Amino acid sequence: GLRVGVLALQGDFREHAHVLRELGAHVDPIRRPEELDRIDGLVIPGGESSVMDKLARTFGLAEPLKAAIRGGLPVYGTCAGLIMLADTVIDGMNGQQSLGGLDIVVRRNAFGSQTASFETDLDIPVLGQQPVHAVFIRAPVVETIGARATALATLDDGRCVAVEQGNLLGTSFHPEITGEYRFHQYFLQKVISAAR
C-alpha cells in the first residue's frame, strides 16, 4: 500500500493523518531524517512555519527534506506547510527559512488582524463542480506565481490561495479540518503516479 509521511514536528499533523488513513493510506509521522526513506509522499501540516523551520533545522531534517523535494517526492503543504514549500517568503520571522520547491512568493499572515481567520467557498475546477469550503487561519497568500507553478484557486479579490507544480501541492487553507477529502485524494493520485 501507499505510505504517506506527515511531518510531525509541530502543528495539526494528527488531522492530516486522520484524513489520509480514512482514504486508505498507511501514515508515518516523520520526525527523523531516516524516516523519509520509506515514504511515497509527504504532507506538511498547518501550524507555525517559523517554529517548524527551526525544528526541521535543529533535527537535521531540513536538508534531507529539500533533497527529497528536489528528487520528486510528492509533497502537499497546508498553510504553514505552503509557506515551507515556497521558494520565497515575505514577512517571515527573523532568519526564517523555507524548504522551497514551489516557484512562488508567499506572504505570511496576509490577512491582518481584523480578518485573521475566516471561511469561504472556493471554486476549484480540478476537484469537480462542488465548491470547496475553505477555512483560513492566520493564512498566507501566494503573492507571485512563477512560470513553473499554476494557480488552482483564487479569492473573489483575485488573490491566489492554492497552487500546484508537478509533484507539489499547496493551499493557504486547511481541508484537513473541514471533512473536505478531495485535496488529499488529488494529492494521493500524485503519490500513486510517482510511485509507479
Ligand code: GLN
Ligand atoms: N501564520 C502561520 C505561519 O506563519 C500559519 C498559520 C497556519 O498554519 N494556520 O506559519
